[in-house]
Amino acid sequence: MLFLAVVFHKQSVNAAPPRWYEAMSQTHMIGLGGIHASNTPGDVIKTMALGSCVGIIAVAPRLRAVGMAHIVLPHSRTNPEKANLTPGYFADTGIPAMLEQFQRLGLKNPRELVFKLAGGASVMDTNNTFDIGKRNILSCRKELWKHRMAAIAEDVGGNFSRTVWVEVDSGRMYLQSPGKGRWEL
């Protein structure tokens, strides 16, 4: 009996994922201002080449759900109309909109979420005239604090772009940059 159980276990671990799994799972690419949260097994949420933009990644371990928002600008007062249409464009409207998406997946308490930040790079600039990346990071942190939350890890700043993705299955988040390889945060 025990032997059978071991064999069965081994098979279930080594077997290829069932068909429904491959049919349902997909990579969600999000663009500037995009927000997506998912609890579909196998799903990956990805955003390409974050420059001065900031990616906010949230994981809800109890729900087995992950989410990402692609923040472009620090504050929605730049254009409140745009904020209505695409809340993910701005840090102050993007975070509440992402929480809403998680609530639809069953989130009760926002403090269950584990946050990570990535991006916010800037070009070398003596006077920091164009350093919107830094302002994006500060604004994201501030908005998280407002909700009594904070990121547990950050991979921000510097002068290189980052491609970021997060997997539903493992809840792990990876970064990639041309010439720098791939790493986990």
Add this chain to the structure above:
Amino acid sequence: MTDFAKKAADRLNSLPPISTTTLKLIDLLSNETYQTTELSALIEADLSLAARCLKTVNAPIFGIKRTISSVPHAVTLLGARAVLDLALQLSVRGTYNQALTGYASSADDLYRHSLYSAIAARICAQRITPNTNPESAYAAALFHDVGKLVLSSFLAEKETEDPENITHFLDYEQQHFGIDHAQISAQIAQKWHLPEDLVQAISFHHQPSQALPAYRRTALAVHLGDMFAMMAGFGTQRDNMQYQMDPMIDEFVVRNRKWELETLPQIMMDIHEEYQTVMAKFNQEEQAQ
């Protein structure tokens, strides 16, 4: 190095030439007193461009219910700027449709980067660097990175080296090849007989302060357009963000609260919105693919 120079010259000569219609359009629109009849005569002489104009103006997104079948009518409806956009995009589309392996970028990256930079450069020419011809900035920015097509394969051979801690990618290119992508782009622009202001702006798009005084502002607009494209994630990957802002910007921008909280975010947003509009209106088939 001679071997490199020879190979580079070969690659440079293998690039297809830019259409004469596009050149004439750039010339025509650079003086402000052109006649609309001249414009439509120019378009009518170029079959592929005329067809493209008609196709664009008859697309549902333009919202014109009747079918437009006359080229002058289409040109009037589109406007000179949109026609130039179409001509420029048509002339770079085929050339730019290849992956830059040395820069780790895919087939579409160079085109998107160039288009985004061009739109950004035009907006910068209007709002940041006054007294600059926005159309020159647009055209120059569309061609500013064409030299990467030549450098890419040589850079791919150097990929084994770790490019960490590069503060200025131009220096990196200079170290390895004795020439950088901006200089090669300028050589190509000269070969294409682009006007002098475009050649200067392309050549100095990373150091606009070193351009000839008459062309410095256009070069700065292109420089900023390039930076904005990289910041928004529309770069050519490997060298993304790894450039230095030219100190010349301090002549035009005072970093204060208004700039940080209003002007800069507004400019960045407008560039992105216009890029999305242009992609939707003029690149329908690319979008559908």
